[in-house]
Amino acid sequence: GENVEQHPSTLSVQEGDSAVIKCTYSDSASNYFPWYKQELGKRPQLIIDIRSNVGEKKDQRIAVTLNKTAKHFSLHITETQPEDSAVYFCAALIAGGYQKVTFGTGTKLQVIP
Amino acid sequence: NAGVTQTPKFQVLKTGQSMTLQCAQDMNHNSMYWYRQDPGMGLRLIYYSASEGTTDKGEVPNGYNVSRLNKREFSLRLESAAPSQTSVYFCASSSGQIQETQYFGPGTRLLVL
Numbered sequence: 380g381e382n383v384e385q386h387p388s389t390l391s392v393q394e395g396d397s398a399v400i401k402c403t404y405s406d407s408a409s410n411y412f413p414w415y416k417q418e419l420g421k422r423p424q425l426i427i428d429i430r431s432n433v434g435e436k437k438d439q440r441i442a443v444t445l446n447k448t449a450k451h452f453s454l455h456i457t458e459t460q461p462e463d464s465a466v467y468f469c470a471a472l473i474a475g476g477y478q479k480v481t482f483g484t485g486t487k488l489q490v491i492p
Numbered sequence: 493n494a495g496v497t498q499t500p501k502f503q504v505l506k507t508g509q510s511m512t513l514q515c516a517q518d519m520n521h522n523s524m525y526w527y528r529q530d531p532g533m534g535l536r537l538i539y540y541s542a543s544e545g546t547t548d549k550g551e552v553p554n555g556y557n558v559s560r561l562n563k564r565e566f567s568l569r570l571e572s573a574a575p576s577q578t579s580v581y582f583c584a585s586s587s588g589q590i591q592e593t594q595y596f597g598p599g600t601r602l603l604v605l
Contacts, residue, residue: 385534413593421598422598422599423535423582423596424596425593428593468534468535479540479550480537482534482535482536483534484533484534485534
């Protein structure tokens, strides 16, 4: 089955700096890669996703890049703000009639004011 | 439109007791999921239901049973709770179509003594 590794497990950055979280996956058939943000005590929520037919996607201060050859994808947050502090999960799955998602173990991001 | 709801929010059990966690969604989604979240372990899939009338095991099904009562409701049952089942449980749903979002419930915090 699919295996997703996520690094780092914790990340501290100064407000205004950039943050990068990296994930690797094992199943070359995976073709959809969402990122979820989970604030303390709350539910995970989708923040951005990327499909296998594109290499990069951007939404304001967040962007995701995908390298299918190397089987890795990354989340980039620029101009970080205190409200970006949360746990971020990457995931990988094979598109199909249903979704069985494999999540990474999460990255706890702390943005220091 | 409440999205995905879960009950209870918090529960304390003694070892050997049983209980059922309830989940309902009002988005007319086909697929529903149960995850558990432990510190440092990310989200692990317990069971899922690709569509009404079907259920399948996920990564960590031992000690649990599920029932897809109808399209809206998907319950998780612990027949004989163990301390190792202390965790936060999230229900999620998705439309079941290709490459789309999972919507999570608010979670149930379970403590087994």
